[in-house]
């Protein structure tokens with residue numbers, strides 16, 4: 001967009017100086033006295049020149065005559081002096097009277113008089129833009145240049161001005177902050193210095209100078225201003241291994257590495273070093289800053305603290321020892337707090353006499369103590385006293401004292417001193433332990449004796465059991481023969497007698513004899529089970545079961561019961577045949593016995609199968625069943641439920657005993673009124 005000059009006078013002045021009119025595109029009021037000449041002027045060039053003037057990036061203007069009347073100014077100048085209204089035709093003094101006091105008119109006058117160009121950079125001019133006396137600082141790069149007419153006389157002054165206020169102000173701010181930073185850096189209480197990438201010291205502060213005791217040569221001295229450096233163990237180390245050198249070489253921050261520096265006066269200081277390298281965006285190390293804290297005083301204080309701590313500990317340890325000293329000349333004994341505590345005396349009561357010390361020694365140990373002290377005094381050797389003390393309240397304590405003699409410079413014996421240890425608790429614990437050991441030893445002896453007794457009794461019991469078994473066997477065995485004879489006699493009477501009463505009584509006797517025989521057979525079987533070794537042989541399972549069922553079919557109660565036998569012999573089964581028969585006989589005869597006779601569809605199922613490891617089989621009936629409450633007792637000896645049936649209550653006991661002997665298990669599943677199933681697993685003794 002083209003700019004316009006708002007003043008007719010300004011336009012005229014330009015035309016006059018250019019000696020040509022301006023394009024009508026510009027909003028200029030224009031009258032043409034030399035029309036021909038204008039038409040000849042190259043139009044574009046004129047426009048260009050005028051544009052240049054108006055759009056010049058500097059403030060430009062012409063001051064006419066000795067009073068410096070504004071003849072021409074561009075927009076930028078108007079903006080600079082914040083004058084919107086027309087200033088053309090007015091003197092500078094009229095427009096900006098505040099400049100007079102600042103000597104600006106003197107410069108203009110001189111240029112106008114001498115023709116010498118005046119130029120100044122960053123010249124401070126204070127403008128009163130609003131005429132209210134409030135001066136605003138403006139920095140200008142300014143040139144006043146004299147213009148001469150055709151005769152060579154000065155008729156006006158060209159001026160060019162550039163507003164550099166922003167640059168100057170921001171530069172001044174930077175300078176100010178740099179000054180502040182420098183002041184801060186210099187007055188830092190910590191020694192701080194900078195090195196370039198090669199390690200040359202390029203800057204250091206007052207504290208660093210004070211620490212080193214010299215002023216290093218900038219750009220020449222390297223890494224540290226101290227004369228020599230040492231590691232914290234006080235071994236001298238080369239400068240190029242100091243923390244600053246390491247930080248620069250390796251580009252790493254080092255936090256508080258402790259070293260010792262030697263100042264130029266030979267004094268050594270402990271310092272903690274904190275160098276931080278500067279790394280540019282390309283990863284290059286450009287230098288480093290190092291802060292040194294003087295920790296010499298801390299070190300000394302720490303050392304003093306350590307020493308006083310160890311002294312304190314020593315003192316505390318000593319205070320906790322039961323020290324005592326017995327002066328032979330005065331007869332006075334000094335006791336430490338701990339000694340007083342052992343003797344249950346107040347710590348203030350730390351002065352005693354030899355007689356007090358003696359009076360505490362247990363009467364039974366007194367002679368021994370005195371003998372040892374005398375002997376030790378005679379030979380001037382150390383001694384150890386192990387004695388009891390008897391306190392005022394009757395408490396007895398065990399004390400161990402290590403004693404030594406003290407001599408003066410002339411070798412004269414002054415005192416006996418000792419450290420007493422209260423070992424009562426240890427002693428009591430030891431005594432308790434000894435007693436417990438004794439009790440334990442006694443108990444062990446008792447146990448051993450008891451074990452021997454038990455083993456004797458056990459052997460005796462085994463012997464008795466064996467004898468009892470033999471006795472039971474022989475008695476049972478012997479009993480059976482008269483029973484057989486009685487049964488023979490009964491058969492004879494049954495055949496011979498016609499008497500109904502006699503026959504009835506004989507039947508009752510037969511039943512009783514049968515029951516007795518059954519019982520004896522059971523006893524024999526039990527006795528044999530315990531007495532004899534297993535006799536393993538191959539058992540034909542299905543056939544054995546059929547044989548047993550056949551033999552039991554003769555039982556009165558077996559009538560009408562359907563038998564189902566299905567034992568699958570997948571693998572030959574090996575076990576003790578007689579014992580196996582005992583199990584089957586007992587369970588099947590029970591299944592027959594405990595059926596309701598008048599029930600229909602009565603059955604007994606004997607099913608199972610063998611494998612190389614075992615035989616699993618079950619005997620199930622749909623008889624009277626057993627209520628679950630009795631299941632846990634069913635295998636007990638002489639346990640019976642059905643009193644209306646013949647029996648002795650020993651059958652299931654023998655079954656369980658025999659099953660266990662054959663390394664098997666037995667389980668009952670039964671419900672009253674439903675039936676009973678015995679499930680048995682027996683080991684297959686196949687080799």
Ligand code: ADP
Pocket residue numbers: 590591592594621623624625626634639640641642646647648649650651652653676
């Ligand atoms: P018992 O000589 O009385 O048959 P057992 O030891 O063989 O003695 O049986 C104990 C009791 O277990 C029996 O008195 C009977 O009440 C009950 N019992 C045993 N087997 C069966 C069964 N299959 N069904 C119902 N009850 C049975």
